[in-house]
Amino acid sequence: MFDLTQSTQDAAPSSSPRAIRLEATNHEGSLLGKNVSPAKFAAGKEAGFAFADILFAIDLGNEIVLGDAFPDWRGNLYDIQMIPDMSTLVEWKPGLDSVIGDYWLKDGTPVPICPRNLVRKMVARLESLGYAATVAVEIEATLFEESVQEARKVGYRDLTPLGGSTGATYHLARSSDWVDYMDAVVDRLDRVGITWEAWTDEAAAGQTELNLAPTDPVRLCDNWARTRQVMREVAFERGHTVSFMAKPTAGFGQGAHINLSLQSDGVNQFFAEDGPSELMRHAVGGLLATMAGATSIVFPQITSYRRLVDLTGPPTTVSWGVNNKTAAVRAVCGHPKYSRLEYRLPGADVNPYLAIAGVLAGVLAGIERQIGPPEQVTDMAWCLPDSVGVTRIPDTMSKAGAALDADPLLREYLGDEFVDFWVASRRWEWMEFHTKGGDPFAELSQWESTRYFEFP
Amino acid sequence: MTEIMTFPEVPARSPDAPASEGSTFPVTIEGDATPLVRLIGRTLRDSARVGHADEVLGQSVGTVAVRSHDTPQAATVVLDGETVEVTSGVLVEPDATVVVDLHARFASAQEPTGDAALAAGTLRALRPPLPHxxxxxxxxxxxxxxxxxxxxxxxxxxxxxxxxxxxxxxxxxxxxxxxxxxxxxxxxxxxxxxxxxxxxxxxxxxxxxxxxxxxxxxxxxxxxxx
The missing domain is CATH 3.30.1050.10 (SCP2 sterol-binding domain)
Structure with missing residues (x-):
């Protein structure tokens, strides 16, 4: 169980903050919340703080999302309680503490569509099987020279990549504006207690990849959401812009690879001397069995699907393979410590909590049902002919939504209420795009830039 | 391969049957269709069902681009005299183009271009009479x-x-x-x-x-x- 009563972060809260920022994500994935005074925080930190349930029904265009039957707890704009998880309390910056929370109903049960509570639910189910998951993420983002105000004035178009326009991975000769930005980011991460492992120049101009250290699933999600916030705040402070959009420009995309292993009594259960362990094979089986439906979750925005182009990096097929980075799931085998699965599907725009919950749901389904994986792809998993029998990942929001709606495994693990809510919210998003100005035939339409560039 | 979905509700009508009994020509839309394609398909199906604009749906041959006047929404309607097919976007050179107000029941928002008769017929087919x-x-x-x-x-x-x-x-x-x-x-x-x-x-x-x-x-x- 998680200890909700005291901070276990590496960074401590400040001794006398002027305000405490309450944080949590709704379905979209950016941190939402409010700043409260120390007195207000002291009075409410156990009973919780009221938030309107409408936070789960606002889209990124500030419209109320409609199209499904609200569960009873929503009613006519009822309040729900955000209860801070005191283990996450840190000093965010001088005078401001930060704490992440979960949404609960008045009867003390979790809000069924609360992303963080969904991760908790998956973690608890894994624990009941005797496993503890360790997860890590590779965060990709693109940096631009212009301030966010300047970016807004030009509709987020034709911006100047920070660090020059020559795109090439691993270059250490990037100009100091780019290097200084990343130095400032990891300095902030150190101060708020987020352990990072590496950052580098990624393939596209202005793009970086920042790797967060493996940890337990809930902590990883917290760190992931907060890292985005740090990267955004540092960009603001330095007069630059950062975007986690799946494709911030028409030219290239960005993902968020999730690495996962399962431990039992501190021993990596994915390890076997001669390849994937039986447990790993079942985990792969579950991940692939749920991949079409999970696509809806890890591709949350219209632009997410524009990444699905063969030979450009993202996986395009429901596939796996040992050490095969062209497949959707890469199995890393043969090492007692580093044996793991890399789930390569999510876009950078994903809600961290929902991504991890979806991945853990697939893993659980595979383990509990002992789902065997299909034959691994040992060739390149892009551009495969249909005759090979490897299915392609759903390439539109509507197809992925239909796959999730029909997925009995994800319905069982994530719950009907979440699946119904999510499918309806994506149908709304699809309708908004098509009827309010989006252009499916553009490489990247202005509607998408306006809606997705800044959030999540 | 493009998946074609046929509206199953469209009743088949024998050539001798009165127009009110439905249409002999199926209206098909592509799989995973956009809202506009779905809207056009459903509207033409309604027209066919009540025998509205039969002179267009049953006899005209040509390709018509249908564009929204205030959004990028666009679709292509292909009439071959026996069937009507609606697809997303305008990827071929159409015989006629109509620009419509989707918030006003396909009211023409600009002067059509191209084949005037085909455009006028299509606009008529897109505006079936409302039921009571x-x-x-x-x-x-x-x-x-x-x-x-x-x-x-x-x-x-x-x-x-x-x-x-x-x-x-x-x-x-x-x-x-x-x-x-x-x-x-x-x-x-x-x-x-x-x-x-x-x-x-x-x-x-x-x-x-x-x-x-x-x-x-x-x-x-x-x-x-x-």
């Missing part, structure tokens, strides 16, 4: 029964110049009331008009927020078949 509001409401109620959370009873107050007329559809404990001008109600219930936009145009509703959310889904069902 009572008939439309009955059909709406029947078609939307399977939507989770849909109220059991739909009560409609049609408020015209000569007073108010009430209709009630279904039985049960949960009720939803919609009131407004008869033409607007007929537009919403038949799918010709957008439900949410109709609220700003004079339709009034009584029910919970959740019911309004479900009614949005119901209106999409009749307007777009989603």
């Amino acid at each position: 509001w009572r008939e439309a409401a009955q059909q709406f109620w029947e078609v939307t029964r399977g939507i989770p959370g849909i109220p059991e009873v739909l009560t409609v107050d049609a408020i015209g110049p000569d007073g108010s007329e009430r209709g009630q559809f279904g039985d049960g404990a949960t009720e939803y009331l919609m009131a407004g001008p008869p033409d607007l109600l007929a537009g919403v219930f038949s799918g010709a008009d957008d439900f949410l936009a109709s609220l700003a145009a004079g339709v009034q509703i009584k029910g919970t927020l959740s019911q309004m959310s479900v009614m949005t889904a119901a209106s999409w069902k009749v307007r777009f078949d989603v």
